[in-house]
Amino acid sequence: MKIKRKKMGIITRRSLTGLVFVSPWILGFIIFFINPLIQSVTFSLNNVLITAKGRKLSYVGIGNYRDIFTKDAFFVDRLVDFFKDIMLQLPLILVFALMIAILLNQSIKCKGLFRTLFFLPIIVVSGPVLSMLMDSGSTTIPLIEQYGVFDLVRDSVPVFLQEAVIGLLSELLLILWYSGVPTLIFFAGLQKIDVSLYEASYMDGASAWVSFWRIVLPAIRGMILINSIYVTVFLATSELNEVIILIRSNMLDASKGFGIASAMAWIYTVSILVIIGICYFLFGREPKAKVLHYDTPVKKRRMKRAKA
Amino acid sequence: MQKLDLTSTLIHLKTKLWGTPKDRGPVFKAIIYTLLISIGFVYLYPILDMFITSFMTLPDLLDASVKWIPRQLTLDNYKEAFEVMKVKETLWSTIEGALLPSLAQTLVCALTGYGLARYEFPFKKLIMALILLTFVVPPYVLMVPNYVMFSDYKLIGTLKTLIYPALLGQGTKSAIFILIFMQFFKQTPLALDEAARVDGASDAGIFLKIAVPLAIPAFILCFVFSFVWYWNDTYFTALYLNGANIADTSKISTMLLELQNFDAMYKAHIQNSAGWGASVMGESVANEAIRMASTVLTILPLLIMYFALQKYFVEGIDRAGITGE
Numbered sequence: 001m002k003i004k005r006k007k008m009g010i011i012t013r014r015s016l017t018g019l020v021f022v023s024p025w026i027l028g029f030i031i032f033f034i035n036p037l038i039q040s041v042t043f044s045l046n047n048v049l050i051t052a053k054g055r056k057l058s059y060v061g062i063g064n065y066r067d068i069f070t071k072d073a074f075f076v077d078r079l080v081d082f083f084k085d086i087m088l089q090l091p092l093i094l095v096f097a098l099m100i101a102i103l104l105n106q107s108i109k110c111k112g113l114f115r116t117l118f119f120l121p122i123i124v125v126s127g128p129v130l131s132m133l134m135d136s137g138s139t140t141i142p143l144i145e146q147y148g149v150f151d152l153v154r155d156s157v158p159v160f161l162q163e164a165v166i167g168l169l170s171e172l173l174l175i176l177w178y179s180g181v182p183t184l185i186f187f188a189g190l191q192k193i194d195v196s197l198y199e200a201s202y203m204d205g206a207s208a209w210v211s212f213w214r215i216v217l218p219a220i221r222g223m224i225l226i227n228s229i230y231v232t233v234f235l236a237t238s239e240l241n242e243v244i245i246l247i248r249s250n251m252l253d254a255s256k257g258f259g260i261a262s263a264m265a266w267i268y269t270v271s272i273l274v275i276i277g278i279c280y281f282l283f284g285r286e287p288k289a290k291v292l293h294y295d296t297p298v299k300k301r302r303m304k305r306a307k308a
Numbered sequence: 309m310q311k312l313d314l315t316s317t318l319i320h321l322k323t324k325l326w327g328t329p330k331d332r333g334p335v336f337k338a339i340i341y342t343l344l345i346s347i348g349f350v351y352l353y354p355i356l357d358m359f360i361t362s363f364m365t366l367p368d369l370l371d372a373s374v375k376w377i378p379r380q381l382t383l384d385n386y387k388e389a390f391e392v393m394k395v396k397e398t399l400w401s402t403i404e405g406a407l408l409p410s411l412a413q414t415l416v417c418a419l420t421g422y423g424l425a426r427y428e429f430p431f432k433k434l435i436m437a438l439i440l441l442t443f444v445v446p447p448y449v450l451m452v453p454n455y456v457m458f459s460d461y462k463l464i465g466t467l468k469t470l471i472y473p474a475l476l477g478q479g480t481k482s483a484i485f486i487l488i489f490m491q492f493f494k495q496t497p498l499a500l501d502e503a504a505r506v507d508g509a510s511d512a513g514i515f516l517k518i519a520v521p522l523a524i525p526a527f528i529l530c531f532v533f534s535f536v537w538y539w540n541d542t543y544f545t546a547l548y549l550n551g552a553n554i555a556d557t558s559k560i561s562t563m564l565l566e567l568q569n570f571d572a573m574y575k576a577h578i579q580n581s582a583g584w585g586a587s588v589m590g591e592s593v594a595n596e597a598i599r600m601a602s603t604v605l606t607i608l609p610l611l612i613m614y615f616a617l618q619k620y621f622v623e624g625i626d627r628a629g630i631t632g633e
Contacts, residue, residue: 017511018427025420028476033442036453103344116618117348123536123614124607176350188625237446239543244448251452258452265449
């Protein structure tokens with residue numbers, strides 16, 4: 001009995017110490033996350049007037065949300081544009097990032113040099129710097145325009161996506177710039193794969209292509225999910241994003257104020273969560289256990305032999 | 309018989325050119341290096357272009373035949389950019405505005421990560437889920453109420469608006485750092501802790517003397533990221549440091565903010581230095597070289613830091629082992 005109590009004491013003390021380590025975060029979570037989150041919901045349901053005495057809230061229900069969809073000329077358009085952009089950019093960034101990570105993971109000379117170079121975008125990417133580079137034309141491929149690729153797009157791509165595709169092509173290099181952190185995450189994942197796996201599969205006659213699909217992809221499934229979430233959040237919070245620029249200008253606009261801005265932020269959040277949900281649906285689930293390929297022929301052969 | 313010979317030579321040729329996973333052949337290598345160099349070029353090109361343009365004189369800039377090698381190098385663009393962006397005043401506030409929050413953030417995320425990696429306590433799973441939630445919910449939802457809260461406490465226009473959230477683990481993308489630290493601290497062998505405990509070390513002592521020294525690459529990785537993100541951020545710095553009025557010069561400004569409003573700043577600079585008439589007669593829009601010089605100025609400190617810490621940074625990535633959970 002005595003021993004048990006003593007043991008309990010150690011456990012609770014240890015768990016208390018753990019809580020002490022985490023406590024700043026918990027405190028911050030309450031002050032800077034839960035508290036503003038609740039307030040944000042309140043703001044979005046109210047008309048917020050700023051008077052000399054302070055803020056005056058008057059309840060309008062879903063009025064703000066209705067106004068955004070019926071009265072605001074820009075918000076819905078920009079949100080739809082954002083959806084289209086992300087639909088095209090997300091897969092491209094993931095593919096580029098995975099490709100670069102695989103390249104970096106090969107046994108190459110000047111490994112350090114290439115790594116330093118390829119992680120450079122993480123350092124340089126920022127709103128103002130990128131827009132300066134974009135202005136100076138460093139992010140576009142001049143050839144695309146010269147060879148009439150845009151006309152080709154206008155002829156062949158469905159109308160609602162045309163603008164997004166053209167935007168994507170003209171900023172193709174920008175996509176490469178965005179893939180800094182995803183490359184890094186893929187790279188970390190690839191390094192964990194045991195090299196002997198590749199060798200073993202080679203011995204069994206698997207080509208590089210097959211070992212990519214059978215070894216690399218299954219091993220980095222988790223990274224694909226993490227990356228798709230990261231890229232979505234990154235694109236959604238990038239300073240060049242039109243939606244958030246609109247939200248801020250509404251927030252600082254005295255006639256519309258915090259109510260509308262909060263409601264917009266919520267609509268935006270929900271749509272981002274939807275995108276992340278889709279990513280989770282696509283990449284997050286465990287694949288169903290497949291019947292192994294070599295099983296079937298062997299069985300058939302055996303059955304044939306049995307018949308004979 | 310001859311046919312078999314042919315296939316076997318073909319296979320032989322293929323292995324020779326393509327190689328095996330252990331020993332890659334020349335064709336494979338050629339493809340890899342071509343891809344590496346061309347993608348590397350994509351990253352290097354704008355930066356090189358930026359550097360070179362920033363040293364060009366006006367005649368060279370206007371001459372289309374001068375692209376890579378300027379006929380004459382000049383530092384005038386930098387002088388101009390220095391003055392337009394008020395580097396003397398803004399450099400320190402930029403460093404301060406990135407350094408203090410990122411130090412606070414790294415420290416607190418390390419504590420949180422350590423607590424989660426090394427201790428069992430009630431609601432741990434819940435806390436981890438909530439940490440992920442803070443990453444997924446975009447900061448723009450919280451921005452309005454946070455702005456209101458900060459202005460209620462008269463903090464708008466001070467660095468405290470950035471430091472306080474960072475100090476409580478709610479800085480920019482804190483969730484990522486907590487996860488990285490968690491992975492790192494999980495890797496330190498528990499036997500070390502126990503040995504230290506037997507020798508009478510306290511929990512804080514174990515953290516400081518054993519866990520932290522073993523996780524130095526994680527600290528550097530997180531610090532570099534955090535510093536870069538705070539340095540590059542203009543959205544929140546503009547909002548929290550400048551408030552509603554971006555042109556208000558009495559408040560803290562950073563180099564990135566100056567860069568963002570470069571055209572306006574340049575106009576103001578021309579008018580200040582040459583009187584009102586100048587902007588009408590002369591060029592009131594900055595030329596490419598000056599723009600590029602100012603862009604170089606803003607990323608140069610980051611590049612220096614990156615190259616200085618690059619070794620540790622890569623080691624941190626190697627060991628961070630971001631997993632799928």
